Amino acid sequence: MQLPSVLLENAVNAFAALPGIGKKTALRLVLHLIKQEPEEVYHFSEVIKTLRREIKTCKRCGNIADSERCSICLQPGRKQGLLCVVESIRELIAFENTQQYNGLYHVLGGSISPLDGIGPDQLNIHTLIERVQQEGIEELIFALNPTIQGDTTVYYIQKKLKDSPVKISTIARGVAFGGELEYTDEMTLARSLQNRLPLDRYISGL
Amino acid sequence: MQLPSVLLENAVNAFAALPGIGKKTALRLVLHLIKQEPEEVYHFSEVIKTLRREIKTCKRCGNIADSERCSICLQPGRKQGLLCVVESIRELIAFENTQQYNGLYHVLGGSISPLDGIGPDQLNIHTLIERVQQEGIEELIFALNPTIQGDTTVYYIQKKLKDSPVKISTIARGVAFGGELEYTDEMTLARSLQNRLPLDRYISGL
Numbered sequence: 001m002q003l004p005s006v007l008l009e010n011a012v013n014a015f016a017a018l019p020g021i022g023k024k025t026a027l028r029l030v031l032h033l034i035k036q037e038p039e040e041v042y043h044f045s046e047v048i049k050t051l052r053r054e055i056k057t058c059k060r061c062g063n064i065a066d067s068e069r070c071s072i073c074l075q076p077g078r079k080q081g082l083l084c085v086v087e088s089i090r091e092l093i094a095f096e097n098t099q100q101y102n103g104l105y106h107v108l109g110g111s112i113s114p115l116d117g118i119g120p121d122q123l124n125i126h127t128l129i130e131r132v133q134q135e136g137i138e139e140l141i142f143a144l145n146p147t148i149q150g151d152t153t154v155y156y157i158q159k160k161l162k163d164s165p166v167k168i169s170t171i172a173r174g175v176a177f178g179g180e181l182e183y184t185d186e187m188t189l190a191r192s193l194q195n196r197l198p199l200d201r202y203i204s205g206l
Numbered sequence: 207m208q209l210p211s212v213l214l215e216n217a218v219n220a221f222a223a224l225p226g227i228g229k230k231t232a233l234r235l236v237l238h239l240i241k242q243e244p245e246e247v248y249h250f251s252e253v254i255k256t257l258r259r260e261i262k263t264c265k266r267c268g269n270i271a272d273s274e275r276c277s278i279c280l281q282p283g284r285k286q287g288l289l290c291v292v293e294s295i296r297e298l299i300a301f302e303n304t305q306q307y308n309g310l311y312h313v314l315g316g317s318i319s320p321l322d323g324i325g326p327d328q329l330n331i332h333t334l335i336e337r338v339q340q341e342g343i344e345e346l347i348f349a350l351n352p353t354i355q356g357d358t359t360v361y362y363i364q365k366k367l368k369d370s371p372v373k374i375s376t377i378a379r380g381v382a383f384g385g386e387l388e389y390t391d392e393m394t395l396a397r398s399l400q401n402r403l404p405l406d407r408y409i410s411g412l
Binding site: 014043072090 | 242255270302303
């Protein structure tokens with residue numbers, strides 16, 4: 001796509017480098033910005049710069065934070081002995097938005113994937129083991145993606161913690177609410193049979 | 207959606223204000239930026255600020271420009287007597303990308319739409335009339351959107367120019383290449399019959 005201005009082209013290329021944004025979408029966004037008041041665009045530009053300059057990683061759990069500790073670690077009333085282990089901040093946000101979880105988190109920063117050169121040392125696994133040993137964690141809930149990499153990571157950490165009294169569980173896998181049984185894959189259906197729930201527990205969960 | 211950081215929330219809201227970007231997409235883009243090197247993000251931020259500060263509108267045709275005149279007006283070898291009249295810069299870019307047009311453009315900035323409070327004075331119509339009279343334009347090709355507003359605009363300008371010797375045409379309306387006749391609307395089909403082409407002209411255009 002040829003563009004009639006170098007400034008325009010630079011901006012379109014910058015947007016098109018973002019994930020999921022093609023050249024046409026980038027052009028639409030940039031033409032929108034051109035039409036806005038300069039102050040609004042400067043604000044947009046500043047917000048992004050400030051974000052990158054000032055955003056921190058929580059030293060305890062790996063969540064993004066505005067200071068040394070993230071807002072979840074600082075929140076009073078959270079169960080300090082309960083940890084939900086996630087791959088990335090996106091899953092953390094998803095669980096937070098259920099408003100059903102009242103423990104803390106630990107963000108691994110990915111899952112073990114030797115083919116991509118990601119071993120345990122590239123992830124926040126060492127800090128997790130430390131937390132379990134030093135903070136008196138009672139229960140770990142693994143909420144990793146249902147992939148070979150996710151399962152490998154759970155297995156690795158569980159082995160590292162085999163001498164610790166910590167309780168370890170994973171989130172339930174099964175047929176999603178609103179999901180059609182007919183279109184659910186065999187693996188999920190098989191697991192949903194194996195891990196069937198007594199009806200009274202199912203009803204009390206609704 | 208609750209977010210664990212004020213900085214993050216500001217950035218997500220800034221992106222979600224762009225057209226076609228929802229909160230989830232905005233979050234994905236912002237988390238991507240957080241992972242980039244600071245210099246890259248500063249560059250992104252600067253490119254946008256520079257764009258808004260320095261982008262100009264071509265004083266002659268209304269295209270976006272890096273200086274007083276746009277790159278198309280400055281390009282030597284363009285037919286100076288031929289004007290393609292478009293609503294916005296997006297259509298100009300689309301026609302440029304066909305690499306089939308060698309005249310100049312005139313960007314109206316929209317089409318006449320009394321219901322939206324857009325009359326001839328809100329558009330670059332006055333400058334178009336002036337150009338036709340002063341620059342010795344020989345032909346105007348209207349390439350406005352096939353809407354009531356577009357047609358009204360063509361009619362208005364054509365009336366204003368009725369005493370001028372300029373030739374006026376509009377781009378062809380018809381069945382698009384790759385379009386299925388069965389699914390083409392009646393209006394387009396009817397027009398494609400009315401404005402049928404002798405076969406030798408059709409073949410020479412391929």
